[in-house]
Amino acid sequence: MANTVLIGAQWGDEGKGKIIDVLTEETDWVVRYQGGNNAGHTVEIGSEKYVLHLIPSGMMHDGKKNVIGNGMVIDPVALVKELQGLEARGCNAAGRFFISDRAHMVLPFHKLLDECRESKPTEGEKIGTTKRGIGPTYGDKAARVGLRMGDLLDPLFPQLLKKRVEESNRVLAALGAPQVDGEKLLVEYSAAAKVLAPYITDVLPLLYGATQRKEKILFEGAQGTLLDIDFGTYPFVTSSSTTAGGACTGTGVPPHRIDRVIGVVKAYATRVGEGPFTTELKDEMGERIRKAGNEYGATTGRPRRCGWFDAVVAHYAKMINGIDYWAMTKLDVLDDVETIRICVAYECDGKRYESVPANVRILERCKPVYEDVPGWRAPTKNATKFADLPTLAQSYVRKLAKITGVPVGILSVGPKRASTMRFDQKPGELITG
Numbered sequence: 001m002a003n004t005v006l007i008g009a010q011w012g013d014e015g016k017g018k019i020i021d022v023l024t025e026e027t028d029w030v031v032r033y034q035g036g037n038n039a040g041h042t043v044e045i046g047s048e049k050y051v052l053h054l055i056p057s058g059m060m061h062d063g064k065k066n067v068i069g070n071g072m073v074i075d076p077v078a079l080v081k082e083l084q085g086l087e088a089r090g091c092n093a094a095g096r097f098f099i100s101d102r103a104h105m106v107l108p109f110h111k112l113l114d115e116c117r118e119s120k121p122t123e124g125e126k127i128g129t130t131k132r133g134i135g136p137t138y139g140d141k142a143a144r145v146g147l148r149m150g151d152l153l154d155p156l157f158p159q160l161l162k163k164r165v166e167e168s169n170r171v172l173a174a175l176g177a178p179q180v181d182g183e184k185l186l187v188e189y190s191a192a193a194k195v196l197a198p199y200i201t202d203v204l205p206l207l208y209g210a211t212q213r214k215e216k217i218l219f220e221g222a223q224g225t226l227l228d229i230d231f232g233t234y235p236f237v238t239s240s241s242t243t244a245g246g247a248c249t250g251t252g253v254p255p256h257r258i259d260r261v262i263g264v265v266k267a268y269a270t271r272v273g274e275g276p277f278t279t280e281l282k283d284e285m286g287e288r289i290r291k292a293g294n295e296y297g298a299t300t301g302r303p304r305r306c307g308w309f310d311a312v313v314a315h316y317a318k319m320i321n322g323i324d325y326w327a328m329t330k331l332d333v334l335d336d337v338e339t340i341r342i343c344v345a346y347e348c349d350g351k352r353y354e355s356v357p358a359n360v361r362i363l364e365r366c367k368p369v370y371e372d373v374p375g376w377r378a379p380t381k382n383a384t385k386f387a388d389l390p391t392l393a394q395s396y397v398r399k400l401a402k403i404t405g406v407p408v409g410i411l412s413v414g415p416k417r418a419s420t421m422r423f424d425q426k427p428g429e430l431i432t433g
């Protein structure tokens with residue numbers, strides 16, 4: 001097993017940063033392939049906590065190479081800030097950080113447009129975005145008018161930027177939004193270009209060379225399957241391909257070079273922003289989970305909506321991503337819960353759904369069909385092997401493996417690296433139902 005895609009199987013915030021951090025030990029390259037600084041991957045190393053938005057999590061591991069793939073959208077000023085923040089903490093990026101010259105650039109008018117759409121939505125149209133300009137940047141990419149990271153280094157950049165600013169200012173004026181100062185923007189982005197120039201390159205030959213030499217690549221997904229532009233709860237989604245296929249289109253590494261897909265799921269569910277969430281708990285239990293799991297957004301600080309594990313979503317994610325095994329996180333958050341519910345199907349207008357319906361208006365009206373299991377009411381955080389877990393906690397994990405038809409290969413019971421059990425290192429050890 002060499003090249004691994006790691007994706008979120010719910011609505012993001014599954015704890016991918018921590019799992020990536022654990023797996024980075026076994027890889028040579030960490031590659032991000034979609035999204036931008038809407039993501040926030042939290043990693044705790046020793047007593048230090050890092051929140052990364054654009055830079056792959058492998059950067060904190062000496063010697064590992066890190067790539068920002070063509071499928072990402074980059075705010076150059078935010079990237080410089082993040083890079084300098086890491087360097088101030090002793091991290092050296094030279095020779096091991098590469099930014100695809102094909103990745104699209106987030107510009108201030110993308111953020112203004114994002115804000116404008118979010119602040120004046122018509123009824124039911126607010127997405128609850130991170131306001132980082134993600135949607136409008138991908139929109140310009142699809143409309144073939146975007147600027148890319150390679151353009152930052154082109155002597156024609158001032159002219160290219162001027163054209164985009166003029167056109168975008170006309171759109172902003174029509175929407176009653178503030179104008180962008182093109183001169184100021186050029187100064188800011190030219191300064192960012194100076195810092196980023198050593199890292200911007202054609203990463204395709206680099207990754208091709210890595211696959212030829214059989215070096216290991218870890219593809220770090222951001223957000224989650226239910227936020228995918230095609231398969232998510234459209235229109236309440238992000239604007240990129242968050243599913244496993246995105247790893248190929250977002251880097252240029254072909255599908256037959258992918259050896260395994262790991263799906264990260266929480267032992268319950270959360271969602272930030274608007275959109276359907278069938279197992280949402282709007283009661284005291286939701287509040288208890290939010291508190292126990294510290295469920296507040298790493299990027300925006302927004303409280304996350306909390307709910308029970310949704311096996312319909314997990315099964316759907318399995319079909320799309322071809323998940324080999326789960327990395328299940330935050331089991332410890334359920335330590336105090338008396339009765340735990342698992343959603344095994346949806347019902348709407350007398351019809352039973354075992355997959356997520358495409359029509360968001362149907363999905364919004366779906367009611368969960370639950371199976372209840374007893375909670376274990378005991379701490380799990382000190383467990384270092386599966387047998388250390390309370391019997392009822394073991395049963396819960398096995399039940400999720402059985403219902404979803406996917407074994408559990410990694411189980412996390414706390415934020416630290418040490419609170420991670422591995423069942424994926426020797427054949428026959430995966431936890432099945």
Ligand code: IMP
Nearest residue numbers: 012038039128129130134237238272273
């Ligand atoms: P955008 O990606 O900022 O356009 O936001 C679109 C939707 O995706 C909103 O519901 C956001 O809350 C959600 N979203 C974007 N990034 C993340 C993430 O990293 N974790 C969880 N939700 C996210």
